[in-house]
Amino acid sequence: MNNNNEQLARLPIYLFLWIAGADDDISPKEIETFHRLIDKTSWCKSRYLIEHVNLSSQIFKTVWKQYQDGSFKLNSLDIRILLEKIKFQYPISDCQNIKDDLLLICEAIAKTDGGIFGINTISTSEANAIIVIETLINETLIFQSDTRKNEPSQIERQISSDRFCSAESIDLICIGVNQETNDIHTFRFKEINNRLFDYQAGQFITFNLMIDSKKVSRSYTISSTPTRPDILEVTIKSIEGGLVSNWMKSHIHQGSKLNAKKAAGEFIFNHSITKKALFISAGSGITPVMSMLRSLYDINRNMDIIFLNSCRTEKDIVFKDEINFYSKKMPLLKFHYSLTGQCRKSWKGMTGRLNAELLQQAAIDLHDRHIYLCGPDKFKDSIEAVLKSLNFNFDNYFYESFGGNTEITFNGESTLSKIIFNISDIVANITSPQSLLECAESAGVSIPNACRAGACGSCKVKVVSGKVISLKSGKKVDSQDTVLACCHTSVEDVELEV
Numbered sequence: 175m176n177n178n179n180e181q182l183a184r185l186p187i188y189l190f191l192w193i194a195g196a197d198d199d200i201s202p203k204e205i206e207t208f209h210r211l212i213d214k215t216s217w218c219k220s221r222y223l224i225e226h227v228n229l230s231s232q233i234f235k236t237v238w239k240q241y242q243d244g245s246f247k248l249n250s251l252d253i254r255i256l257l258e259k260i261k262f263q264y265p266i267s268d269c270q271n272i273k274d275d276l277l278l279i280c281e282a283i284a285k286t287d288g289g290i291f292g293i294n295t296i297s298t299s300e301a302n303a304i305i306v307i308e309t310l311i312n313e314t315l316i317f318q319s320d321t322r323k324n325e326p327s328q329i330e331r332q333i334s335s336d337r338f339c340s341a342e343s344i345d346l347i348c349i350g351v352n353q354e355t356n357d358i359h360t361f362r363f364k365e366i367n368n369r370l371f372d373y374q375a376g377q378f379i380t381f382n383l384m385i386d387s388k389k390v391s392r393s394y395t396i397s398s399t400p401t402r403p404d405i406l407e408v409t410i411k412s413i414e415g416g417l418v419s420n421w422m423k424s425h426i427h428q429g430s431k432l433n434a435k436k437a438a439g440e441f442i443f444n445h446s447i448t449k450k451a452l453f454i455s456a457g458s459g460i461t462p463v464m465s466m467l468r469s470l471y472d473i474n475r476n477m478d479i480i481f482l483n484s485c486r487t488e489k490d491i492v493f494k495d496e497i498n499f500y501s502k503k504m505p506l507l508k509f510h511y512s513l514t515g516q517c518r519k520s521w522k523g524m525t526g527r528l529n530a531e532l533l534q535q536a537a538i539d540l541h542d543r544h545i546y547l548c549g550p551d552k553f554k555d556s557i558e559a560v561l562k563s564l565n566f567n568f569d570n571y572f573y574e575s576f577g578g579n580t581e582i583t584f585n586g587e588s589t590l591s592k593i594i595f596n597i598s599d600i601v602a603n604i605t606s607p608q609s610l611l612e613c614a615e616s617a618g619v620s621i622p623n624a625c626r627a628g629a630c631g632s633c634k635v636k637v638v639s640g641k642v643i644s645l646k647s648g649k650k651v652d653s654q655d656t657v658l659a660c661c662h663t664s665v666e667d668v669e670l671e672v
């Protein structure tokens with residue numbers, strides 16, 4: 175049995191375990207259905223699957239034994255890896271058939287109580303499991319049937335080995351927008367050439383937009399998970415008067431094209447040190463921790479996680495169904511909501527702003543956990559004050575906060591001056607409103623940067639002499655202060671320590 179055969183033969187088994195095992199109870203009837211499917215292949219459209227599915231019976235015994243004794247735990251990443259592997263092993267002409275057959279297996283298993291193609295209602299957990307698999311199959315087995323009729327060429331095989339986006343600038347196409355709550359939308363993107371996204375859970379992406387003929391850069395944390403790398407999602411709350419959030423809502427829809435800088439950010443889940451996690455989020459701060467939760471679900475269902483989400487009302491709770499699904503599948507995941515606004519009498523969760531009492535109530539073993547927090551600046555400050563009062567070890571604390579104005583709206587006059595980059599020993603001209611960062615780049619001086627919009631803090635530089643001006647507020651900043659090079663300019667000669 176060669177490896178390629180085994181991969182295609184394993185797929186039906188994995189799909190069976192994923193769907194039937196979704197409610198932690200694989201019934202004899204489901205096993206029987208699966209055996210009927212792999213023993214009698216008249217339903218199979220793919221000639222390659224027909225040829226290989228008989229191997230599934232042989233492999234099944236071993237995998238089933240390992241599954242039962244707990245030495246084999248299936249997660250969606252295993253299935254994705256198999257899908258990725260088979261994708262370029264079979265002729266494009268048969269890929270649609272393979273895809274149809276795999277989806278049919280899922281459906282048959284889920285409907286098994288009504289017979290192979292029965293009509294009984296699918297349980298919620300199996301329905302959710304099907305959604306995950308359908309998404310994986312649809313996202314992974316993508317092929318351009320109009321241009322690729324035959325076996326992949328040598329060039330195509332090379333492209334397949336380099337399927338991740340590595341460029342600094344990424345062209346995106348929107349493939350859908352989901353309304354999550356009244357004022358929160360999730361925007362789903364693919365890379366324009368179907369390359370896979372490469373980022374870490376918790377990072378952000380910076381869109382380069384043109385709004386009302388003005389260039390605007392805006393960073394949003396990514397809510398999707400890097401373990402499902404075909405799709406990148408951002409979940410954005412529309413802010414009253416917010417230029418970009420409202421523009422996104424009214425201008426971005428299926429088929430819209432955007433440009434973005436590749437993902438960046440230091441707020442990432444540290445797998446090597448985190449054994450028990452406490453996620454704390456407020457408002458749209460849920461997005462990076464949701465990305466972490468999704469990826470942990472895919473790769474480590476046994477992580478001990480407490481997720482504490484603060485929101486105003488029940489209507490403002492985002493991703494509720496999905497989180498409930500994870501709660502059922504991840505035995506050590508505990509989820510708490512604390513509502514700060516009005517709530518129904520029947521509300522059984524926490525109420526009020528998070529304080530020492532609520533934190534300890536949610537996580538009795540708070541001091542044993544690594545905390546990952548994301549929310550508005552004020553929320554972050556108040557939680558930090560609580561943690562200080564509880565003598566929490568801040569080595570185990572990671573955060574990202576947001577707030578303040580991130581839009582660059584310099585209205586001053588265009589002025590020519592000089593920038594001295596003292597460490598690099600380079601002098602360059604700057605014409606406001608050019609940013610200090612852009613000036614440095616055109617002079618060949620390297621300043622680390624990521625979002626270029628004042629959100630990530632990676633472009634800090636010290637002003638040694640002269641005054642710089644904030645492109646956001648127009649305020650002058652004195653020398654000896656540290657400023658963000660991406661959102662400051664200069665209207666007089668300035669010396670920077672870089």
Ligand code: FES
Nearest residue numbers: 624626631633660
């Ligand atoms: S590059 Fe992110 S703050 Fe300047």
